[in-house]
Amino acid sequence: xxxxxxxxxxxxxxxxxxxxxxxxxxxxxxxxxxxxxxxxxxxxxxxxxxxxxxxxxxxxxxxxxxxxxxxxxxxxxxxxxxxxxxxxxxxxxxxxxxxxxxxxxxxxxxxxxxxxxxxxxxxxxxxxxxxxxxxxxxxxxxxxxxxxxxxxxxxxxxxxxxxxxxxxxxxxxxxxxxxxxxxxxxxxxxxxxxxxxxxxxxxxxxxxxxxxxxxxxxxxxxxxxxxxxxxxxxxxxxxxx
Amino acid sequence: xxxxxxxxxxxxxxxxxxxxxxxxxxxxxxxxxxxxxxxxxxxxxxxxxxxxxxxxxxxxxxxxxxxxxxxxxxxxxxxxxxxxxxxxxxxxxxxxxxxxxxxxxxxxxxxxxxxxxxxxxxxxxxxxxxxxxxxxxxxxxxxxxxxxxxxxxxxxxxxxxxxxxxxxxxxxxxxxxxxxxxxxxxxxxxxxxxxxxxxxxxxxxxxxxxxxxxxxxxxxxxxxxxxxxxxxxxxxxxxxxxxxxxxxxxxxxxxxxxxxxxxxxxxxxxxxxxxxxxxxxxxxxxxxxxxxxxxxxxxxxxxxxxxxxxxxxxxxxxxxxxxxxxxxxxxxxxxxxxxxxxxxxxxxxxxxxxxxxxxxxxxxxxxxxxxxxxxxxxxxxxxxxxxxxxxxxxxxxxxxxxxxxxxxxxxxxxxxxxxxxxxxxxxxxxxxxxxxxxxxxxxxxxxxxxxxxxxxxxxxxxxxxxxxxxxxxxxxxxxxxxxxxxxxxxx
Ligand SMILES: Nc1ncnc2c1ncn2[C@@H]1O[C@H](COP(=O)(O)OP(=O)(O)OP(=O)(O)O)[C@@H](O)[C@H]1O
Ligand SMILES: [Mg+2]
Numbered sequence: 001x002x003x004x005x006x007x008x009x010x011x012x013x014x015x016x017x018x019x020x021x022x023x024x025x026x027x028x029x030x031x032x033x034x035x036x037x038x039x040x041x042x043x044x045x046x047x048x049x050x051x052x053x054x055x056x057x058x059x060x061x062x063x064x065x066x067x068x069x070x071x072x073x074x075x076x077x078x079x080x081x082x083x084x085x086x087x088x089x090x091x092x093x094x095x096x097x098x099x100x101x102x103x104x105x106x107x108x109x110x111x112x113x114x115x116x117x118x119x120x121x122x123x124x125x126x127x128x129x130x131x132x133x134x135x136x137x138x139x140x141x142x143x144x145x146x147x148x149x150x151x152x153x154x155x156x157x158x159x160x161x162x163x164x165x166x167x168x169x170x171x172x173x174x175x176x177x178x179x180x181x182x183x184x185x186x187x188x189x190x191x192x193x194x195x196x197x198x199x200x201x202x203x204x205x206x207x208x209x210x211x212x213x214x215x216x217x218x219x220x221x222x223x224x225x226x227x228x229x230x231x232x233x234x235x236x237x238x239x240x241x
Numbered sequence: 242x243x244x245x246x247x248x249x250x251x252x253x254x255x256x257x258x259x260x261x262x263x264x265x266x267x268x269x270x271x272x273x274x275x276x277x278x279x280x281x282x283x284x285x286x287x288x289x290x291x292x293x294x295x296x297x298x299x300x301x302x303x304x305x306x307x308x309x310x311x312x313x314x315x316x317x318x319x320x321x322x323x324x325x326x327x328x329x330x331x332x333x334x335x336x337x338x339x340x341x342x343x344x345x346x347x348x349x350x351x352x353x354x355x356x357x358x359x360x361x362x363x364x365x366x367x368x369x370x371x372x373x374x375x376x377x378x379x380x381x382x383x384x385x386x387x388x389x390x391x392x393x394x395x396x397x398x399x400x401x402x403x404x405x406x407x408x409x410x411x412x413x414x415x416x417x418x419x420x421x422x423x424x425x426x427x428x429x430x431x432x433x434x435x436x437x438x439x440x441x442x443x444x445x446x447x448x449x450x451x452x453x454x455x456x457x458x459x460x461x462x463x464x465x466x467x468x469x470x471x472x473x474x475x476x477x478x479x480x481x482x483x484x485x486x487x488x489x490x491x492x493x494x495x496x497x498x499x500x501x502x503x504x505x506x507x508x509x510x511x512x513x514x515x516x517x518x519x520x521x522x523x524x525x526x527x528x529x530x531x532x533x534x535x536x537x538x539x540x541x542x543x544x545x546x547x548x549x550x551x552x553x554x555x556x557x558x559x560x561x562x563x564x565x566x567x568x569x570x571x572x573x574x575x576x577x578x579x580x581x582x583x584x585x586x587x588x589x590x591x592x593x594x595x596x597x598x599x600x601x602x603x604x605x606x607x608x609x610x611x612x613x614x615x616x617x618x619x620x621x622x623x624x625x626x627x628x629x630x631x632x633x634x635x636x637x638x639x640x641x642x643x644x645x646x647x648x649x650x651x652x653x654x655x656x657x658x659x660x661x662x663x664x665x666x667x668x669x670x671x672x673x674x675x676x677x678x679x680x681x682x683x684x685x686x687x688x689x690x691x692x693x694x695x696x697x698x699x700x701x702x703x704x705x706x707x708x709x710x711x712x713x714x715x716x717x718x719x720x721x722x723x724x725x726x727x728x729x730x731x732x
Contacts, residue, residue: 050635070643078641088636092654092729102640105650147636154640 001026001158001189002047007056009042016042018213020056024158029190031200031221034210035236040193043210044162047191048080049073061157078107081151085163087143089135095122095146096131099153107154114153121149125179141172145179158189165196197241201225209233272476273320276344281323283599284313285343287331289420289695291444292503293349293468296530296692299506303529306506309347309468311499312366312490319486327602329682332399332418333588335360337681338471340595342602345483346471349438351401352464361474365467366487367496370456371405372442374435376427377453383434386410386457392433395423402436405459409436419691424452425700440500444507448698523702527693534689535710541607541675541685546668548611553618558648560623571619578616584677586613591681606678606685614671621667625660626652658729665722669715686710 002024009017016039024030032040045051047058049065058065060076068076090098099118103109109117122128125145135143144164151159161180165173177199184190184203194200200207200221207224209217209232217230225241228234276282286309288294294307305326317324329337334346338360349369352362375383383389391411396403398416406414415432417423420441426432428451437445442454470487472480490496559571578586590612591605600608629652637647657664679688686707693703 048639050639074638074641074643076641077639080639082636082639084632084636086632088630088632090633090636090651090655092658101650102637102642106640106642106646151640 001028001061002191003059004047005057005059007043007046007058008054009039009046009051010054016213017046017053020213020215022208022215022218024189024191027187027189028205029184029188029203030192030206030208031204032191032193032208032210033195033197033200033236034208034216038210039213040210041162044082044160044191044193047160048077048082050082074106078102078154079157081154081156081159083144083147083151083159083161083164085166087135087140087147087167089143089147089150091135094132094134095127095138098135098146098150102150103153117153118149121152122146124152124182125149126175139172140168141175144168144172144176148176148179148183152183158191159183161190161192161194163193163195165194195240197225209236211236271478272473273478273482276479277320277322279322281325282313282317282320282345283325283327283343284310284317285327285329285334285337285346286310286313286348287334288328289691290331290349290438290441291507291695292440292500294347295507296696297506306503308367308496308499308503309349311495311502312470312487313347315490315495316483316486319489320482327682328684329602330418330680331397333680333682335471336588336592337595338473340592341473342591342595342599345479349441349468350471351467352469352471353401353404354462354464356471359474361472361476361480363470363472363480363483364487365464365469366490367468368466369468370439370466371402371459371461372437372439372454373457374424374427374437374442374446374452374454375433376430377451379433380453384455386459389434393431395426395432395435397423401465402438405457405461405465406436408459419694421691421694421700424449424698427452428700445698448507523697523699524706527697527703530689530693531686531706531710533684534686534707535714537603537683537685538672538675539714541603541610541678541683542668542672544607545610545614545671545675548607549614549618549667549671552611552615553622554653556615556619557622557626560619561626575616575619578613579620583609583613583674584680587678587681602678602681602683606675606681606683610671610675610678614667617667617670618664621660621663622656625656625663628659629655658726661722661726661729665719665726668722669718672714672718673711 004020004022007017007020008015020043032043034040042051046053049058053066056066060080063076065073065076090101093101096115096118099121100111100114103114103117104111119128119131122131125148127142127145127149130138130142130146135146138146164180165176168176173196177196180192180199181203204221206218207221208215209224209230211232217224217228217233224233225237228237286294286305288296288305292307293309294305296303297306299306305328310326313326314324327343331348334348335356337343338346352365373383373389386409389409389412393413393415394406394409395415395417396406397420398418403414403416406412415426417426423432423435424445427435436457437454439456446452446454470483556571556575559567560575562568587606587609590609591600591602594600594605633651633655634647637651642651676685676687679685679691682688690703690707694700697703
């Protein structure tokens with residue numbers, strides 16, 4: 001579904017991604033782990049071209065995104081939902097409006113229909129009673145669940161998560177992971193950057209370990225957590241587990 | 242410095258746009274033809290100079306009346322055209338003439354040698370004399386030029402009287418634009434005397450028992466003793482035609498008739514002697530001036546806010562653009578407008594436009610204030626957009642929204658909320674600063690205040706009322722903005 005060929009990304013002289021090759025297939029749930037600064041976020045943001053790659057190509061559902069014109073790129077981005085560490089909900093919109101604005105304004109979905117979908121999705125993430133609440137009145141966990149629903153409202157083929165629980169108080173992590181687990185079970189293709197090793201073990205089909213701009217090791221959760229091959233993976237896991 | 246280059250480019254652009262390749266002038270014989278073709282004679286004057294020109298209510302309508310205006314009417318009748326009067330500040334009259342905003346200037350103007358260098362004059366239609374105005378209580382102390390030796394004497398800036406005042410030995414001279422301010426300065430003991438045009442001084446002294454005036458006995462050139470009509474250089478055909486009318490006026494002794502009629506208009510505006518009744522009578526007599534002024538001030542401010550917001554948003558987006566030229570153009574504009582006084586911008590737009598087509602003063606004023614506020618609003622909006630967290634745009638883009646949609650639906654509304662207080666300040670500034678357009682004769686609040694001061698012979702009361710009106714405007718605007726700020730707040 002997504003194919004990454006020789007992806008490189010530099011910020012000025014700082015080469016953050018150094019030749020990444022990877023493929024994500026339909027329905028697969030992949031968790032990306034690695035030390036801080038290793039390039040996980042940058043990698044994820046390159047997938048939907050929020051960051052422009054310096055070199056290499058990203059192919060999504062058969063279309064090469066790199067070098068694509070603005071208009072087509074916007075269309076393809078609609079198929080790739082993204083959830084941010086800081087939620088990034090639109091503070092001047094209610095929960096429901098957060099879910100309907102993009103479908104109505106940019107996808108041309110009928111307002112009434114968008115409303116219905118929004119209500120359904122909010123219920124799905126357990127926030128059926130918060131339609132008209134503004135983000136500021138919601139807890140972190142609730143905001144992140146709205147953010148997930150917002151991405152789902154575009155009916156994406158893949159969901160990208162960048163540390164969705166890192167900004168949350170510990171007691172709220174569970175409710176968000178639960179929503180993500182349900183999503184995974186429903187067959188959604190997901191790429192998740194996270195430090196939640198429990199989630200990775202339980203939900204992931206595959207775990208990628210990134211370090212210093214490379215994907216150092218890739219395998220099933222079992223392989224990575226119980227029997228890491230690379231020295232750097234072992235070192236990292238010994239610190240976090 | 243790339244900014245400097247853009248700036249210079251903009252300057253050059255301006256000069257190309259506004260300065261005609263060769264001066265438009267001297268159409269021999271055609272000036273008269275032109276006026277007759279257009280069917281109206283546009284006369285510039287400065288209506289704060291009774292009995293020559295001032296406001297009075299005629300048939301229930303306020304208009305500029307006075308001796309000069311009756312002469313103007315006679316000339317227009319003789320030429321077979323309509324008369325249109327434009328009331329402009331005295332300082333701006335000759336620039337307005339040269340810039341073709343008006344056809345002639347009739348404003349009790351003395352044809353000094355200095356002025357003759359820039360414009361032509363008709364024959365002298367009124368021989369005048371120069372007075373000295375003092376406080377009534379000083380009547381016994383000051384009675385000659387010599388008696389004012391070494392004292393502070395006021396004059397209207399740019400006037401003949403400014404030159405004459407130098408004949409007072411060792412006098413310290415204070416020049417102000419507005420005659421009413423001079424009178425106020427005299428009454429509040431800031432100056433000891435004013436050199437004033439004779440009939441005008443008598444008109445004031447006749448209406449104010451605190452004032453006393455006497456003929457100054459200044460030495461003057463022949464030219465300096467009269468009033469004449471000013472024309473653009475080289476429009477001889479028009480001058481000749483006007484001189485014919487003036488000759489007729491002289492022959493039939495019409496001036497005296499005109500002066501008597503002007504006296505009647507002035508009597509209309511006379512006030513009660515009793516102190517308390519003056520105030521009630523004052524509002525009753527002049528509220529229309531204040532109302533008109535307030536409405537025009539509101540019109541200018543509202544238009545400037547509206548167009549300024551559109552222009553400002555556009556400029557802000559241009560400044561955030563990635564295209565170098567677009568960005569530099571907007572930057573140069575903003576820097577240039579913020580780096581020059583609004584006063585000059587207003588005059589520039591009014592006079593420069595006069596060279597090509599006749600833009601009404603109000604329109605010119607609105608354009609100038611809008612162009613000016615656009616630059617300030619652009620900066621406010623730009624900082625507002627920058628203040629919106631980058632994650633907002635990223636979230637919108639990740640949903641597949643286009644750059645424009647993200648700006649329009651996500652970033653801009655939040656920016657607006659952040660900058661609301663700053664925008665409110667700008668709106669209040671616009672209300673106050675729009676008063677500058679009074680220099681080109683737009684009848685907004687400050688302008689009307691000047692008018693009321695000149696016809697009511699009251700110095701302070703009109704100022705006080707105007708101050709209250711401005712405060713009422715800005716205060717209610719502040720309240721209104723606070724209300725909307727509250728409604729935008731969802732945090
Ligand atoms: N916009 C940017 N400009 C310059 N440098 C950047 C930018 N974004 C990231 N970097 C740098 O790229 C490197 C990798 O950053 P990235 O955010 O991808 O790491 P990460 O693996 O997500 O780390 P963390 O676990 O802390 O989120 C870091 O050294 C960071 O400083
Ligand atoms: Mg990161």
